[in-house]
């Protein structure tokens with residue numbers, strides 16, 4: 001995997017801090033609260049994941065002004081955190097983006113695992129979902145979960161991160177893309193167990209409709 005320059009690393013940490021500070025009272029905070037994905041305490045969850053709002057972009061981040069910022073946090077050996085990358089989501093209802101509603105990566109950025117802190121903090125069990133918010137939702141339900149940034153973003157080298165776990169719950173969307181995602185991931189993970197969501201549902205919509213306990217029940221069955 002490509003190493004990052006110290007300058008890029010510093011920029012990502014600075015950007016994460018700046019966008020996180022701009023979150024309170026922003027449209028991004030409103031969006032997170034309205035989706036109800038982050039539980040009762042939106043503040044505690046945004047704090048944990050350092051979600052942010054791009055009010056005042058750092059150099060190179062101008063195209064993401066006004067967007068929700070999702071940093072990919074990593075633990076460092078000295079107990080601090082660093083930032084592998086940031087992805088963004090446009091929140092404006094009537095915007096000019098052809099791919100509005102999709103998450104945007106920094107140019108040239110390869111797919112990475114989201115919420116790898118779940119991997120270093122826990123032994124067993126662990127989950128994998130499609131997307132950052134499903135990973136947060138499943139983690140909130142009590143299953144430490146990493147996210148793959150999109151149904152087609154799984155990479156074979158991701159398997160190494162999960163090799164030491166007895167079981168890996170692979171939670172996938174109830175659609176064709178979700179089933180293809182699960183097939184790919186399970187082919188790479190001998191310890192993987194597929195957990196399908198109902199038709200047309202993802203982890204977040206499932207938990208919103210049926211509650212946190214329902215996700216745990218689904219995994220047990």
Ligand SMILES: [Zn+2]
Nearest residue numbers: 090095097100
């Ligand atoms: Zn847009």
